[in-house]
Amino acid sequence: MSKIFLGYTSMSGRNEKIAGNLKSYLEEKGAEVDLEQLVDADAFRLPEYDAVITVTYTYNDGDIPDEAQDFFEDLQDVDLAKTKFAVLGSSSKSHIHFGRAVDYFTMEMNSSNGDQVADSVKINEDPDDDDYARIHQLADYVLKSLD
Template sequence: MNILVTYISMTGRNEKIAKHLVDYLEEHNADVTLEQMIETDAFALDSYDAVIVETYTYNDGEIPDEAQDFYDDLKDVDLNHTKFAVLGSSSKQHLHFGRAVDYFTMQLNSSNGEQVADSVKIDQDPDEDDFRRVDQLADYVLKSLK
């Protein structure tokens, strides 16, 4: 099982979640590549068995500037049924809580990806319940690869 976890993090919150996710997947015998989204080539995603995209939602529902090129490239990619899941942090104080997660989910679906887990939105810093939901997302990804 070859899984890519690509993330974007401004405060370190998403980096912490991504590292938790990688540890969990590796404990379950997955071969995991961890990359910052700014370094991820959208046109190479179909070389992985599964892709997990983690973003934060900027300002009032926007995709972060550092993630925009990757997001735009997804519009020209055929994921060829590559399995994927999306998660990310946001703030419930904003009108459009976690909307960047929704944008990535819609785009990966439009790019012919196969969504294997419900998207997970985390309000600010993750707590124990949030990490359980992250683990559950990972479990769905792992189950889809068996």
């Protein structure tokens, strides 16, 4: 059984809802999922997992959310040693920095020797059925990479 870390940040509740849906979907497919808020998560434990999925929002002027800052900074000192990963999150297309934190997490995890197995997914505000289809496709790519 594959063990997946699913970490999230959520201000409005959107990403918490996305992470909960993703956890249920992955578990239906037979994965073991540890769901944690990034403020409580230990980035140095990530190499213990078969895969890592991060769900984040973009704050203010394209920033990493404050509650994810320590986790993000710790990633700079973590060797993901080819750990499979994917990143997604909600944002607002009306904002000039739409989904920039998703990009920052993707770049940092790649820089930490992670193995990106799915294109990053950016969701405009509340997810609709098409967004959930893209979220589930991301999950399918993660699971397929673990076969």
